[in-house]
Amino acid sequence: MRLIATCLLVLMAALFLAARQFEPVHPAIGFVRAFAEAAMVGGLADWFAVTALFRHPLGIPIPHTAIIPENKDRIADTMAAFLQSNFLTPQVVARRMGAVNAAAAAGAFLADPRTGESRLRDGAAGLIADILESLDPEELGGLAKGAFRRQLEKIDLAPLLGNLIGAAIADGRHMAVIESVVRKAAETIEANEPLIKTMIHERANTILRWTGLDEKLANAVLDGLYKMLAETLVVPDHPLRRKIEEGLETLAHDLVHDDAMRDKVERMKLEVLANPAFARWLDGLWERGRTRLLHLVRNPQGALGGGFGASLAELGLALQRDVRLQRVVNRFARRTLVGVSTRYGAQIVRLVSETVKRWDARTVTDRIEGAVGRDLQFIRINGTLVGGLVGLLLHALDLAL
Known part of the structure; x- marks a missing residue:
């Protein structure tokens, strides 16, 4: 998209030069020249504006350019404050959790033997195996x-x-x-x-x-x-x-x-x-205990199957069907998350802020520019086309007056 926008700007420049060369041939070519001239101005202005957000245009340290790299710490603090005031307040968390039936969702997960039993069993076994095998046996x-x-x-x-x-x-x-x-x-x-x-x-x-x-x-x-x-x-x-x-x-x-x-x-x-x-x-x-435990966690289907899966399925069905149990579990989940947001909301957003501050300016620029993506180049394309249309309008008004 960056290449398309640049080629469009070059095309307008070539069109402007050609129209200026042949303008005396016919009065209508003046409209082409006016369109191409204004399109160049609009494309260059939007290229400057888009570039100035992320870097110095042509590497020249013009004031108020490279806005994002120069202000990444302030942007990080603003992002953190925005997250804390709009997402991690107890009122927002409680309202969001009030609309979520967490107990029923957990019940559906546990009741399905293809997901609940196998994933929990394999996950627990894998975690224990990783811990046992990553640590030095003697230590x-x-x-x-x-x-x-x-x-x-x-x-x-x-x-x-x-x-x-x-x-x-x-x-x-x-x-x-x-x-x-x-x-x-x-x-x-x-x-x-x-x-x-x-x-x-x-x-x-x-x-x-x-x-x-x-x-x-x-x-x-x-x-x-x-x-x-x-x-x-x-x-x-x-x-x-x-x-x-x-x-x-x-x-x-x-x-x-x-x-x-x-x-x-x-x-x-x-x-x-x-x-x-x-x-x-x-x-x-x-x-003997370590060997036995490793054998169990390396074969979770045999060691943790049967009764384990049946118990999970029963718990899942109870969470899906028992309204009173759902109410208790949902209330617990809501209070827990509200408590987490109250106690640790500031630490969570501080983690976001400090992480962004630790990034170098190039990383911040690349990630934000990549997140916005194609729309930045559409700004340049639209600026070129809108500028050309404004040039046509001004040329027409000039002739009319």
């Missing part, structure tokens, strides 16, 4: 393990264990643990009968071994242990069972109220955390 692992270790160090473990044991005793859940311990003790004795008998034989004196009483003593000891453990399991008020319960109650009380016990548990916890075996366990736990 990320160190941060995660360090945070986990610090949280464990902050936990006051003794009162927590004491309260857990106390709650278990109050609810009777400790009985299953006691019975399990008794059964395990019986199984351990049964598995080690030969060792127990050997120990008794070795500690028996010569007379007992010579008379064979050591074997009877070993069998009696084992039978007594089995009988005691069996009675502990079946008799609710067995002394051993009661003794174990009293021990648990004392332990629960000491864990909560005894400072010495609490300090002992805290030292044990810190020793475990400082143990290299715990560090190796934590390394393995992190690596």
